[in-house]
Amino acid sequence: AALGGIQPSHLGRIVWLHDWSSAWVGFEMDGSVVVRTGVPDVGGGQASSLCQIAAEVLGVDLERVSIHIADSALTPLAGTTTATRQLYMSGNAVLKAAETLRQQILGVAASMLGDDAAALELAEGAARAPDGRAVLLPELLAQCARQGVPRSYLGVYHAPAGEPVDLERGSGKVFPDYTFGAHAVEVEVDTETGAVRVLKHVAAHDVGRAINPQSVEGQIQGGAVMGLGYGLMEEVILEEGVNLTTSFAAYLIPSALDVPDVEPLVLESGEGLGPFGARGIGEPPIGPPAAAVANAIYDAVGVRVGRLPITPERLWQAMQAEKGAEETRAG
Template identity: 50%
Template sequence: MKKRGYGLGCMYYGIGNTGLPNPAGAFVDLLDDGSVNLYIGAADIGQGSNTAIAQLVAEELGVTFEDVRVTSADTALTPDGGATSASRQTYVSGNAALLAAQEAKRVLMAEAAALFAVAEDEIVFRERRVWVKERPDLGETTLTEVIACCRQKGKMTIGHGWFNPDTTGLDDETGEGSPYGTYAFATQIVEVEVDTETGQVEVLHIFAAHDVGRAVNPMQIEGQIEGGSTIGMGLGLCEEVKTREGKVLTPSFATYLIPTALDVPDVHSVIVEEPEATGPFGAKGVGEPSLIPTAAAIANAVYDAVGVRVTELPITPERLLRLLQDQKQNESK
């Protein structure tokens, strides 16, 4: 018999290291043609940090995304970006890159303000054009023209920045402290179908709502939610390191099972934007949060379907069948 159930999982997750120094640096060089060289230490391992951080810099300087050339994770050229872990790179390296862009932009703003004879805070940079807020009568100029004016005066349009989240370590006695600069929040709902004859659990749908601060790149965020949810499925249903007398019995993907494309259900991503005051344009990390609540939601859904509370992962067919058999024996007493 196949039974369906729904389960809920909620989580909050600290972005970055636990009360430890967690810095990242960045360099920005705005060239004569309006293109930008961005140097960051962040290692893009598939999460799209190069893209997201380039978008942040482009937005600040008023250029297009295609104008930004990223050099990342090159120890001969780039400043330290810290580990690509703890869902921290958009928040930490993103802030560093934004500060570097702002330093370069201050040179441009001073020059543009002089050209238009207005205050610097009235200058707008957007789409490679420069104008004065609410003063269409003053016309506009191009970004490259402002850069050219800087060059004629020997002014370099370069910037550097670094960011370290404001945290305090945990007290050894009480555990009190402020270990993270910001937190991610998420709730996920899972629908499963449980075969009571075989113990097989199939995940049919995952509904994942994540507070990401400001969504820099919604498509990438959806990709991270889908990827993290799939990893969470593996944790919940099949991934298990087995050992015997110190020997690993699951050394390959033939024995250590992970979800395949055929196992991945529809993942319905809901991006919740609650801008983070300390994040670059309000953004924060979204890497691990979709992994964390998935297995718990699956376990709760299994309980909803068959009334068995699973307290050990993964929920393999063998493990679930034993629990179902125990349930029948207890009911017959």
């Protein structure tokens, strides 16, 4: 059915161009590690993940790594925490800095141990040779200081540029890496009122490599809840340009009683472009729940609602319209 009046329409295109991030990674003289980067961690766990990356590369316990973030007087630029980019961008910057530092430190260790640097490893707070000989980090770092070998490095990561969208085909690789996922939900529909209750939610995502598995699971669960709100209740209502939903009494969000158990399934293909094959997981879980809920509702009552959120009123009206259509067909 055609809609009368003036309807706004929007066409948005974005191309990933010239994005970059940077991070300093350095050893203190006692063998501890300091990471400095401008990443704003707003709850996604980026600070913890970046520390884990540095600890893995430099062979120290995680407790020996500290991080300074989002202080323009102390930290290099890292860009915004948007577009699921920080683990990918700043994670790679930390990885580059840590790997460069590791190579330099092992070069000094090789001269101390009389071995080839390629045969050495940094592990458990020491540079270790294949035959078991080792030099502890404080001693190694003191030698670096004597020789004037830097104990910190700046890593800068430049992402591959995206490609413009082909308007004829309607496709193009606008972003260098993608996180894939699939969600399934089970719903219960009250056919008298149109109320929908989500009974179960399973969310599977290929994150490439889970740097911090607990954080990844939390991101998937939180994103799924946001997606359920988007699909079932969250709506900005405007009347003559005035926002009528200015409080949480009018703009509904899922409460603890509205949220089912969300089971995250973390898949690791190792195919991401981030550190150790990781992919970002901040926003990917938000989109699928609304579509999954809409499909589950259709499976339950045979009705499609063409507008989000699928409120009880809209679903009830759709069910009544379908009921009337069936009666007409039976006629």
